[in-house]
Amino acid sequence: MKNNTIIKASKIFIFVLGLLLVNLETISSSFADDIPLKQEITTNHVVTLSTSDTPAKYKVGDTVKISSNAAVETNGYDLSNHRNWSGTIMSVSPKAYSHSAWEYYIKYPDGEHNDFVAEQDVTNITPAKYRVGDTVKISSNAAVETNGYDLSNHRNWSGTIMSVSPKAYSNSAWEYYIKYPDGEHNDFVAEQDLIMPTSYPHPENGTSNTYYWGYCTYGAKQLAPWIGNGWGNANQWASSARSAGYVVDRNPVYGSIVVFQSGQGGASSYGHVAFVESINGNTIQIKEMNGTGGFGQYSVRSVDNASSYEYIH
Incomplete structure (x- = not known):
C-alpha cells in the first residue's frame, strides 16, 4: 500500500514537471521571437543617429561661395540672385x-546675407592669389573697380596690397585695396585686374648700347643692360618703356x-636718367653719368622726394 502511494505521487510529480517544462519552452520561444523585433528597432535607431552625426563640411569663419546652380534656401527664400557670390x-x-x-x-562683404543656405549649395572658393604686403601691378586692360570706379587711369601702376576681401565679380572671387607710393589708392580692385610684376621681366639687350657715349642715357644703359635701345632722350624714357611693356611707376627699388623730367632735380630740357643704388624712406641714392661728376663720368648723389619721380623696372 505504501509503495502504491509513492508510485502515484511520483507520477503526479512527473506530470506536473512535464507541464512546467512545456510552459517554460513556450515562454522561452515567445521571448526568442521578440529578439529580432528588438534588434530591428535598435538597428534602425543606430542608422538614424549616424545620419544626424554627419559632420558639417564648413565651419564659422570659412570663406565660401554660393554654387552656380543654387535655387532656394531651406526656408524657400530665393537664392538664385546670389549664385557665385562669396561670403563668410x-x-x-x-x-x-x-x-x-x-x-x-x-x-x-557688402552687408547682404543669406540665413538658411543648405550645404549642398555651398562650395569652396579658390584661395586668394595675393596677400597683404605683396607688390602688384594693375593690368594693362583694367577698366573699373568692383564698385564701378574708373581704374583705367592706373593701368600698369604698381602698388602694395593693404587688404584682401572675398568678392564675386566677373571672373574674380577676391578684391584688393592697393596703395601706391605717391599715396594714391584703389580700394576695390578685382583679382582679375592684377598681375605680379617682375622686376626687369625683359631679356637683356646684349652688350650693345646705341646711346651716345658720355650722356646719362648711355651710362644708365651700361648699368642696366635690360633697358631698350632707341628710347629717345631721357625725358622720353618713361613713355617709351611703358609702350615696350616695362613696369613704370613711382616705386623706387x-x-x-629713375627718370627726371625736364627741370626735375636739376635736369636739362632733355631730362635725366640714373641708376637707383639704394632707398632710405623717401630718399634715394643714384649713380649717374654726366651728372655732378661731369660728362662721361659716373658720380653718386642722394635725391629727396623720391616718390615725385618715375621708375622703370
Whole structure:
C-alpha cells in the first residue's frame, strides 16, 4: 500500500514537471521571437543617429561661395540672385534638407546675407592669389573697380596690397585695396585686374648700347643692360618703356632706373636718367653719368622726394 502511494505521487510529480517544462519552452520561444523585433528597432535607431552625426563640411569663419546652380534656401527664400557670390560663414546649424544635413548663415562683404543656405549649395572658393604686403601691378586692360570706379587711369601702376576681401565679380572671387607710393589708392580692385610684376621681366639687350657715349642715357644703359635701345632722350624714357611693356611707376627699388623730367632735380630740357643704388624712406641714392661728376663720368648723389619721380623696372 505504501509503495502504491509513492508510485502515484511520483507520477503526479512527473506530470506536473512535464507541464512546467512545456510552459517554460513556450515562454522561452515567445521571448526568442521578440529578439529580432528588438534588434530591428535598435538597428534602425543606430542608422538614424549616424545620419544626424554627419559632420558639417564648413565651419564659422570659412570663406565660401554660393554654387552656380543654387535655387532656394531651406526656408524657400530665393537664392538664385546670389549664385557665385562669396561670403563668410557666420553660423552653422543642423538641418535635414534634400541632400544636406546642415545649413549656413552666410554674410557677404557688402552687408547682404543669406540665413538658411543648405550645404549642398555651398562650395569652396579658390584661395586668394595675393596677400597683404605683396607688390602688384594693375593690368594693362583694367577698366573699373568692383564698385564701378574708373581704374583705367592706373593701368600698369604698381602698388602694395593693404587688404584682401572675398568678392564675386566677373571672373574674380577676391578684391584688393592697393596703395601706391605717391599715396594714391584703389580700394576695390578685382583679382582679375592684377598681375605680379617682375622686376626687369625683359631679356637683356646684349652688350650693345646705341646711346651716345658720355650722356646719362648711355651710362644708365651700361648699368642696366635690360633697358631698350632707341628710347629717345631721357625725358622720353618713361613713355617709351611703358609702350615696350616695362613696369613704370613711382616705386623706387634697387636696380630700377629713375627718370627726371625736364627741370626735375636739376635736369636739362632733355631730362635725366640714373641708376637707383639704394632707398632710405623717401630718399634715394643714384649713380649717374654726366651728372655732378661731369660728362662721361659716373658720380653718386642722394635725391629727396623720391616718390615725385618715375621708375622703370
